[in-house]
Structure formats: structure tokens, C-alpha cells
Amino acid sequence: MEKKEIRFKINGEDTVISIKPNKTLLEMIREDLKLTGTKEACDHGECGACTVLINGVPVNSCLVLAMEAHGKEILTIEGLKQDDRLDPIQEAFIQNTGMQCGFCTPGMIMSTKALLNRNPKPNDDEIKEAIAGNLCRCTGYTKIFESIKDASSKIGGK
Amino acid sequence: MEEINIGDYSLLGKSIPRIDAYEKVTGEAKYAADIELPGMLWCKILRSPLPHAKILNIDISRAKRLTGVKAVCTAKDFKGFRWGWMPITRDEPPLAEDKVRFYGEGVAAVAAIDEETAEEALELIKVDYEELPGVFDPEEALKEGAPVVHDYRPNNISWEFHMDFGDVEKGFKEADLVREDRFATGRVITGFLEPPAAIALWNSSGITIWAAKQSPYFVYRHLAQCFNLPLNKIRVIQPFVGGGFGGTKNDSVAGDFCSVLFSKMTGRPVKFVYKMEEVFLTCRRRHNAIIYNKMGMKKDGTITAMQSRLIADGGAYTAIGPLTMYLTGCISTLPYKLPNFKHDAYRVFTNNPVGAAMRGHGVTHTRFAAEIQMDMMAEELGLDPMEIRLKNAIEAPYETINKVTIFSCGLKDGLLKLKEHPLWKERKKENKDKETISGVGISGVAYLGGARQRGYQSCAAVLRLCEDGTVEYLTGATDAGQGSDTVLTQIVAEELGLSIDHVDIQRVDTAYTPCDAGSYGSRVTALAGEAAMKAAKDLKRQLAEYAAKEWNVSSEDIVFKNNKVYPKHMPDKAIPFRKLAQIACYSGVGAVIIGRGYSQYGIEPYDFEKGIGNAGTAYSFTSQLTRVEVDKETGFTKCTDMIIAHDCGKPLNPGLVESQNQGASVQGLGQAIYEEFVMDRGRTLNANLADYKMPTAVDAPNIEVIHILTDDPKVPYGAKEASEGAIVSSPPSVISAIHDATGIWFKELPVTPEKIALALREKKKE
Ligand code: FES
Ligand code: FES
Numbered sequence A: 001m002e003k004k005e006i007r008f009k010i011n012g013e014d015t016v017i018s019i020k021p022n023k024t025l026l027e028m029i030r031e032d033l034k035l036t037g038t039k040e041a042c043d044h045g046e047c048g049a050c051t052v053l054i055n056g057v058p059v060n061s062c063l064v065l066a067m068e069a070h071g072k073e074i075l076t077i078e079g080l081k082q083d084d085r086l087d088p089i090q091e092a093f094i095q096n097t098g099m100q101c102g103f104c105t106p107g108m109i110m111s112t113k114a115l116l117n118r119n120p121k122p123n124d125d126e127i128k129e130a131i132a133g134n135l136c137r138c139t140g141y142t143k144i145f146e147s148i149k150d151a152s153s154k155i156g157g158k
Numbered sequence B: 001m002e003e004i005n006i007g008d009y010s011l012l013g014k015s016i017p018r019i020d021a022y023e024k025v026t027g028e029a030k031y032a033a034d035i036e037l038p039g040m041l042w043c044k045i046l047r048s049p050l051p052h053a054k055i056l057n058i059d060i061s062r063a064k065r066l067t068g069v070k071a072v073c074t075a076k077d078f079k080g081f082r083w084g085w086m087p088i089t090r091d092e093p094p095l096a097e098d099k100v101r102f103y104g105e106g107v108a109a110v111a112a113i114d115e116e117t118a119e120e121a122l123e124l125i126k127v128d129y130e131e132l133p134g135v136f137d138p139e140e141a142l143k144e145g146a147p148v149v150h151d152y153r154p155n156n157i158s159w160e161f162h163m164d165f166g167d168v169e170k171g172f173k174e175a176d177l178v179r180e181d182r183f184a185t186g187r188v189i190t191g192f193l194e195p196p197a198a199i200a201l202w203n204s205s206g207i208t209i210w211a212a213k214q215s216p217y218f219v220y221r222h223l224a225q226c227f228n229l230p231l232n233k234i235r236v237i238q239p240f241v242g243g244g245f246g247g248t249k250n251d252s253v254a255g256d257f258c259s260v261l262f263s264k265m266t267g268r269p270v271k272f273v274y275k276m277e278e279v280f281l282t283c284r285r286r287h288n289a290i291i292y293n294k295m296g297m298k299k300d301g302t303i304t305a306m307q308s309r310l311i312a313d314g315g316a317y318t319a320i321g322p323l324t325m326y327l328t329g330c331i332s333t334l335p336y337k338l339p340n341f342k343h344d345a346y347r348v349f350t351n352n353p354v355g356a357a358m359r360g361h362g363v364t365h366t367r368f369a370a371e372i373q374m375d376m377m378a379e380e381l382g383l384d385p386m387e388i389r390l391k392n393a394i395e396a397p398y399e400t401i402n403k404v405t406i407f408s409c410g411l412k413d414g415l416l417k418l419k420e421h422p423l424w425k426e427r428k429k430e431n432k433d434k435e436t437i438s439g440v441g442i443s444g445v446a447y448l449g450g451a452r453q454r455g456y457q458s459c460a461a462v463l464r465l466c467e468d469g470t471v472e473y474l475t476g477a478t479d480a481g482q483g484s485d486t487v488l489t490q491i492v493a494e495e496l497g498l499s500i501d502h503v504d505i506q507r508v509d510t511a512y513t514p515c516d517a518g519s520y521g522s523r524v525t526a527l528a529g530e531a532a533m534k535a536a537k538d539l540k541r542q543l544a545e546y547a548a549k550e551w552n553v554s555s556e557d558i559v560f561k562n563n564k565v566y567p568k569h570m571p572d573k574a575i576p577f578r579k580l581a582q583i584a585c586y587s588g589v590g591a592v593i594i595g596r597g598y599s600q601y602g603i604e605p606y607d608f609e610k611g612i613g614n615a616g617t618a619y620s621f622t623s624q625l626t627r628v629e630v631d632k633e634t635g636f637t638k639c640t641d642m643i644i645a646h647d648c649g650k651p652l653n654p655g656l657v658e659s660q661n662q663g664a665s666v667q668g669l670g671q672a673i674y675e676e677f678v679m680d681r682g683r684t685l686n687a688n689l690a691d692y693k694m695p696t697a698v699d700a701p702n703i704e705v706i707h708i709l710t711d712d713p714k715v716p717y718g719a720k721e722a723s724e725g726a727i728v729s730s731p732p733s734v735i736s737a738i739h740d741a742t743g744i745w746f747k748e749l750p751v752t753p754e755k756i757a758l759a760l761r762e763k764k765k766e
Helices: A025-032 A088-095 A105-118 A124-130 A142-155 B021-026 B061-065 B115-122 B168-174 B216-227 B254-266 B276-282 B321-330 B363-380 B385-392 B411-420 B484-496 B524-551 B577-586 B654-674 B725-742 B753-765
Strands: A004-010 A013-019 A051-054 A057-060 A073-075 B041-047 B053-059 B069-074 B106-112 B126-131 B157-165 B177-184 B197-203 B206-211 B234-237 B270-273 B289-297 B303-315 B341-349 B436-449 B460-465 B471-475 B503-506 B558-561 B564-567 B594-598 B618-631 B637-649 B702-709
Touching (some): A025 A051, A051 A105, A088 A105, A088 A142, A105 A142, A105 B021, A124 A142, B041 B115, B041 B254, B041 B276, B053 B106, B061 B069, B069 B115, B069 B254, B106 B115, B106 B254, B168 B289, B168 B303, B177 B363, B197 B254, B206 B254, B216 B234, B216 B254, B254 B270, B303 B321, B303 B363, B321 B341, B363 B436, B363 B725, B385 B411, B385 B436, B411 B618, B411 B637, B411 B702, B460 B484, B460 B524, B471 B524, B484 B503, B484 B524, B524 B564, B524 B577, B524 B594, B564 B577, B618 B725, B637 B654, B637 B725, B654 B702, B725 B753
Parallel strands (some): A004 A073, B206 B234, B303 B341, B471 B503, B637 B702
Antiparallel strands (some): A004 A013, A051 A057, B041 B106, B053 B126, B157 B341, B177 B289, B197 B206, B197 B270, B289 B303, B436 B618, B460 B471, B460 B594, B558 B564, B618 B637
16 A cells, blocks of 8 residues: 655644554554554454544544544654653542552543533533543542542642 | 551562552553564464364465565474373473464464565465364363364363362261252453563573563463573563553563574564554453362351362463363362362363463362352252352451362451451341342452462572662562562561662572562462562671671671661661661771572472362462342343451552452452453354453442461461452352342353343243
């Protein structure tokens, strides 16, 4: 299959890449860009481990073609840290033990990022709804909820 | 930071943030699938489309000719190697030999330059099968004339285990009420999000494999046996692990053997990552079991006897099944006084995927049956479910009839806390509206921690003092997500009086780390924790001698605290720990200080044939309240609250203990009402995360964990198990809550909305 050139911004950096049109965004991120923080678990849009933001909107990158990234801004877990300063969401997940094995964590944090960007003070139901597509088998979610609430309060919510 | 006073400690009892949290929130943490090596090939496995069939011929010639394919292998290349938990049960080959025994079993494998080519090559392999009649139900498999899965077990009984203590017949005679019921537990999977993966390299130094394992020393031995190499040529390196929960990641998978073999054949590194569908179709799952339970009870609720017959679906191979059978019975004598007990467990071969260990191993089945039956009998006798538990609960010290010894027990304490909880006290006051009915259920269970399999259990720690006063900590224990790296580091730092960032723990690398049994049976804090404590004391003892010389005092009088060292009663003389390290490392020719320790708990033997003695080092006790809301029309059940009173002795890191309880209880909720494989003649029909429903954030209840503190002399700092009790307590408390709401007892898991709606309709008719 012939490769096509696409341009986009990922984690703030302008990027040009030639890619097979049938590659998924997840494959491009992990295999071509070597950003392995984004995880693959189900590869079918059922678990949220591969969540990244396209223009601020959370997507399951295993369901999106890489070509879709053309002209857009992609944010992955690697792009949250600013000059060695963690995002308040990352801080909150650390302080509230918002993970065990950590395999769902990048996706969970990216979904949280999208949520708090559009709604800095979500209520409990809004939090649950926002991460309903992110499976976690380890934590039972309680400490993830606590992490998100803590992040929300730090970001300037109540 | 949350803190529980468990003694005069600076780090223990505090919810120190996980030491691996930074790597996990930044995406830095590398899991097996994230690792790449130059020149790497991809390994893919061809899987059987039939559940039971003779393999007549495998033609790999076309696959071999495909451009990009570097090697193809079949069972022949493993020269008859088979693995299994006990020498007499080694019945599983990496790839099927003369016949396939379950749908999805590996029959051949390919190594190619990329994943796509490997997949394409699989389609070019031609296998001729002769289909054999299959058997898919364990009770059917026991019948005369049923298809035989393994010739060495002509009656399909893979393993059996029997216990007989006291006199059950006498016990039933003494009872005022005797009940017999049939219970069933479901077909469920561990459900880790990270599929099995590894990257293997074979070269002149032997085998190196980066593998997603929660017990890397299992695959270490399997590879040595399979490839006939000495253990010092096997190097298993532990990346971050994306969840384990027993079974698959405690064992080897076909991909491990094939990728190593391919690397040997091609001289290149070889990687495999299972697809989620492969996980669901072929990986180890919990045995589903049928439990015929009989219990005798006096009018006042005293239990006089219990007899259980358990028939478990073992699937196509033995795996760790014998231990599963042991665990279904050995602690049935807990947590309630039981003077007479008989247990007969049969693990039966079928043409289903393999049944093996999963969190709450073995105990979940029989405790579910016993808890529900006890509740049913209490109801018949007009007794309160809380009171009947309080009446029968054991108290420490205690020895069961099969000589399980209990030195600490927080069951009664936990139950009493739950009894006073508003959720329990106000449960009858709720206004039940027309559509939904609510109910509250209870359970009380025990689980073993510091578990020992048969034989070898060695578990050690090595601490290397660096000259700047920091410490390198080598352990063979694996953190598969549970947080053991953090707790173990807390222990080392506590003993040395250092802050936690002065101690650096290494993930397992069998070339350097000391041997360890693995992460299972809630053993790490108890056993690796003991080793860590002893190694730290050993290091401290050596350093104290240098300090004693400096101050001319006895080495016993040296205090290590707050990164400082001083003679007892003379804190003003304190010098930094770093300074003492320098004194030691630079004096004379310079010392090399290494602290060593190994676990010696639980070395007394137990009787694996008869079920006598301690398979664990100490026992946790968990009691749980669960509240559900049931939709009367649809049967849809929402679990709203769980209150878990958990006695883990002393929580060394309360936040991690809570997280374990929360995770386990939600996993248990999955087993109770959501999760089940839909099977058709050995084939799993819902082999994906959309159709196999695991609890999501929306399904998760509010969970409150109450720490019940006890003091157990058998484990370091009194810390008992914290990860498996709540997966045992969760299903019975959920089912008892559904009963409280609907008045119906459900005896087969999972209790799906369809089952509830149907039963409610039936009930209305009555
Ligand atoms: S890997 Fe994309 S949703 Fe599961
Ligand atoms: S922390 Fe393991 S899946 Fe969420």
C-alpha cells in the first residue's frame, strides 16, 4: 500500500510523516512515533486504554485512522508534562493512588484532561460518565474518582 | 496523607504515594509490549478451529515460502516437552501434539518481519483434522462412555481431593435443620488489561526474555526445562506488568516458548503480543464449579456439620488445578466454628479452555455456597443473618479441626462495626418505590496470606549500600500492580531510618535478583516483606559496628532515624546516615556492605493429601455489607454501596490496602452479577470486552473500607493479606442483598437481570 504524507501537531511539535493509509492512529503513535505511553489493550474501542485527544476531544486511537490526524493537534500522555512540571491531573493521580498496574492510567488521565478542560467542576455523575469508556480492572475506580475530584479542586474548581 | 497508627514508625502505616506512580502517570513506564529491539521479528500463533480433534497433518511449506517469513514451528520442534504444576501432571505442550483439546489451542507458529506478514502466513498453514466428539460439561464428562480428553486420565478426573474431619453424619443428626443445595460459580476471567506479551532473545549467553509475568520465576524454570539449559543461562527481565490476578500471568503461555524457539532458530529477537480475543479464547480462566452443599444447624444457629462435593470444570489441561482443589476445601473450616466437615473435590477434564488460579483462588466457590446456605438456613429458622455470623464466628487464638491455626482474627470486630453502620441499621426503613426495590446483604469470610505452594518457597532480599548512603534493593518479588514495590521499599527504609527516596528497588532480573516464588496467594508482603526486614536489619547491624567504634559504645545502642545515626540517649551526637556509610566504605581497604535476608515463615509442612495444616502464614478476615437496587420489571441490578470491614492485621500502607479491597470487591461484583463466558461446544462466543461485561466506572458502587486492626505474630509488623479477602466476600454479600430486595435466593452465578426478571415473574404467579 502506498504511503501518504500527513502533517499534524503532536504534543506541541509539528510533525510530518509518511504513513500507510490503513494504519490506525494508535499504531502510528506507538510504532512510528515511539510514544508508547498510549496503551493498546483491546484494539476495538472497548477499553479506553488508547485514549488520546484530537483537538481536545478524547478518542479511542485504535478506532481512528492515522490520516485523520492531518492538520490536527494531538495530545498524548507524554505531552501533559510542561517543562518537567506535571499536569495537576498527574499530580492528583500520584497523591491519591489513582492507579495500581497503571495500564489504564494514560487513557484514564487523557479522558480526565478532556473532561476538566470542558468542565472544570464536574459532579460525581459527570466524572463517571466521562470515564465510562475507560476500563480499569485493578482499582474498583474509587481512588480514580478521588484523584479526578482532587485534580478538579486544584485546577480551580471548588 | 492518610495515616494509621500501627506502632512507632516513621513510614509504616502511612499512605506513601506509590514509588512507581510518576512513571505510570507520565507514560514512562515500559510494559513488555512497549519494548523493541533492532532486527526484531513478530511471532503469531495458529489456533485450532475445533475443540477436540486429531491432528492428521500440518503443512507449513507454503507459509515458509512467503516473503518475510523467517521461521515456522509446530509441536515437533519442542521434542515432547510438556509442562504442568506437578511432575505427575505435566500434560500441556506449548503447541498441540497429536490432538487439540480445546478451541483456540495453538497448533503452529510463525515468525516474520512484521505482524501483518506473520498473520498472512498463518493463513497459509494447512492443518488436517479429524474431529472427535467433545465433552463440555464437567458432570457429563464424569459419565460412563464420555469422550476421553487425556488417555492418562480415562475417567476424565484430572485431580481429586478429599477431606474428612470429625463425623458429619453425627453432626447432621444433632442438627435441627439440614439443607442440601446445588450452587454454581461462573465462567470468568482475570480480566487484566495488558495482554500477555514478551520479547525473547537467544544468543551465546543463553535466553533473555522481557515478559509480562507476575511470577517470573515460573517461566524461568519452564524455559530451562523446555530448552534444556541451566538456570544461569535463563534471564527473565521484568518490565512493568499490567495486572495479573493469577492464572495466565503466573504461568507460561504458548507465545513464550515459541518466541524463544524462534529466536534460537533465527538468531534474532522475537516478540509476541496476544490480541484481546486470544486472551479471552485461550488464556487461563477461573474454574467454574458446581457445589453440592449440605449443612446442619441447630435452632439457635449453631452449625453442626458441613459436607461439600465440588465438581470443577478443569478444561483441557491440569495447570495449577491440584492447588485449586486443595484451596476449595482447606479453609472451609474458616471463619465459622465447624466441628464436622467432609469435602470431596473433583477437577474434571473437558474440551473447554483451561481452568486455573484467579484471585480468591479456590475459596470463592465453596465460601459462596456456604455463606448463602447459612443465610438460607438462618431465614428458615427465623434468625438474623448478622447474629448467625456473630454466633458462629471464630475468635483467636483458634485451631480448626484440620489444624489451621489462627493467631489473630478481626471477624467479630468487623461484623460488630457493620452492625452499627447506618447502611445496616436503616436497611428496613427505606421507602421502596414502585419500580426499584433495594436490599442490603452481608457476608463474612477468611482468606489465607503468605500462601505456600508445595515444596520450594525461597524468597530473599539483598541490599547494597552505596557509598553516598543510598541503598539498592534487590528482590525477586514482582509488583504486578498491587503496590508491593512501594510497601517493600517502605519496610527497608523504615528499618534503616531512611526516607523512602533513599532506597531504590529493582524490578526482577533473574540474572541479579534473588529467587522468589512469585506474586500469588497474597504472599509478597508477608514473605518478601520478612526477607526485606531481615536484610535491612543485617545491613544495619554491619553499619552499627562502625558507628559503635566511632562512639565507643555497644553496636546494639546505635539508633537509625530520620536519615541520621546516633548512640541511644545521645541524639545530639547524630551524624548523617551518609556520613556513616562513607566511614564504613572508606575505612581500611574499604568495606563492601551487603545486607541479606530470607523468609523463614511458615516452614512447617502441611498435608497436601488430607488438607491438614497451614497453607498460609496468616489469615485475613473480611466482612462486607452490600446494598443493591433492583428494577422489578427488568431485573437490572445496580450495586450502590459496599462497606468492607477488612482485617489485614496492620495496614503498612493504608491507601494501598484500601485500593486492593476496592478493586477486589468490584471484581467480585463482576462475578456476582455481570461476567460470564457464553460457550457453545467449547467455543467462547463473547470473546471481547464489549460482550464480556466487566464493571465500568458507572457500575462501581461507593466503597467504604474500614480497617480492622489486629496483631498477628506470624507476619512482619503484623501485616496480613489484603488483596483476596474482598473478592471472596463480595459475591455472597451481593447475592444476599439481591435476596433481601427480592425475597429470592439465587444459587448460580452470575445473577443476571434475565434471571432476576424471570424469577420475579415466577414469584408473582405463586
Ligand atoms: S485499545 Fe483502543 S479502546 Fe481498547
Ligand atoms: S490500574 Fe490496572 S487497569 Fe487500571
